[in-house]
Amino acid sequence: MASLNVRAALLSVSFLILALGIWEMATQPPEAQTGMTEYEMLMGGADQESRVPPPSAVIKLAWAELSDPFYDAGANDKGIGIQLGYSVYRVLTGYLAAMAIALPIGFLIGMSPLMYKALNPYIQVLRPISPLAWMPLALFIIQDSDASAIFVIFICSIWPMLLNTAFGVANVRQDWVNVARTHELGPLRTAITVILPAAAPTILTGMRISIGIAWLVIVAAEMLVGGTGIGYYVWNEWNNLDLASVIFSIVMIGVVGMVLDLALGKAQKMVEYKE
């Protein structure tokens, strides 16, 4: 259905143009007035500066930023690529650490009803805690803002992976486990050759949810710890009242989040099977 795709693309583009058009109109600076009001004179014209920038200004800025994304001109002036790079690095580090713990423990819980019953109360209490609530404790214990941000990512991405792994493993069809048993596979080989592939789609669903949450949380975490990263960048530009940069980075956060999700979606496709 190429024609459907083409029509959808055309429609998407026209929606975009429409939205940008409305935005542009709504943010036109008022007609040059004959003179400033008293208030404007007091503000020295600053009022005009702080209104929401039109899309044309944002696009101009985006063009400038994206044509040199990796420049580094001191602590408060780094390219968007560098800032995103810091954030992605923190997310991936925390996420991989969470994976290294969640997958084995999820397996254990899924395979052993005893462990499930023993650990479930803790999981249920820890899971609903907002990851940012851990921040003060992390900062106090770890004494390092960068590692604390990574820890927050770790703690927020561990739960969906852990629970989905446990659920996937516990619900592997008994028939397949019986196939492993009748072929005298040991516990480890059963886990690797039968249970892992059988539970993989569920596990990857958990991993996909986790990466989404981690990317949501990193922005807030970096606003708190400061220094580097896209979250810090947004906050810094807000303090500079540079709204065009704020809007531009919001869009970039969305784009990177989408790329991360697409990557996990691809991986999910790879392990999927039809019964």
Place this chain on the structure above:
Amino acid sequence: MNKSFLEVDGLSKVYPDGQGGDLTVFEDIRFALEKGEFVCIIGHSGCGKSTILNVLAGLDEASSGNVVMNGKEVKGPGLERGVVFQNYSLLPWKTTLNNIVFAVRARWPKWSKEQVREHSERYLSMVGLDHALNRKPSQLSGGMRQRVSIARAFATQPELLLLDEPFGALDALTRGVIQDELVKIWEETRQTVFMITHDVDEAILLSDRIFLMSNGPNARIAESVKVDIPHPRARATIFQNPAYHKTRDYLVDFLVNRSGSALPEKDGSPKFVEPARGDATAASAATESEAESAARAVNA
């Protein structure tokens, strides 16, 4: 007395009935299988056939009694017993070929890759699936999946093959074709087979003996019916054998009229009957068990 290849002694299965009491699904199941025999077991739904087969496979535990194969007690599943499940139980993320390779590798871990592959392909071609090696189970029809499952079980060359209603979910036409293939493989390999079926004609086509189970609860294997038709058999011509009709009539009569009341010999082993002989065994078995059931009813 010579020990048989497989000896099943005093098997019973008890479940809680949900009201604080016990429900004995079957009890005192006793039988023996000889090496190379093909035995089918028939009985009404729920009498416990699958449970017995799972106990033989080592996947389920009996409440009492034991199973001895080759002089060794059966405890847990093992490669010397191959199982074909009713729902095929293929691993859906593996291709047809890899489902077989998986089993062959488990059976002979020391074999080389080529050896494993060649062996696997040979068994797939026995069931006519050379053309579907790289397809996933979801891309196969039910009949093709069951063929893969049969090929997997035969490929590991188990000493005892356990088949739980392997053709139950197939249409009559496909079922016939795969029955022929099963006959063919079995003629080639002469493996010992224990199979559950609901289909009287299928049982006669395939078996040397047919076990008849009485209805549950407290089900027993009441009779062991000899199928006196020489191998090789063919679905198309087996009807011409007079023994076929006598055996069939006997089985149908049991299932329709006598399965509620039939009992094994006093020592618990199934009554051995040869309907093809045309002697009075069938009739006398019938009257005898009727008398016994009358007695039971009175006692109860």
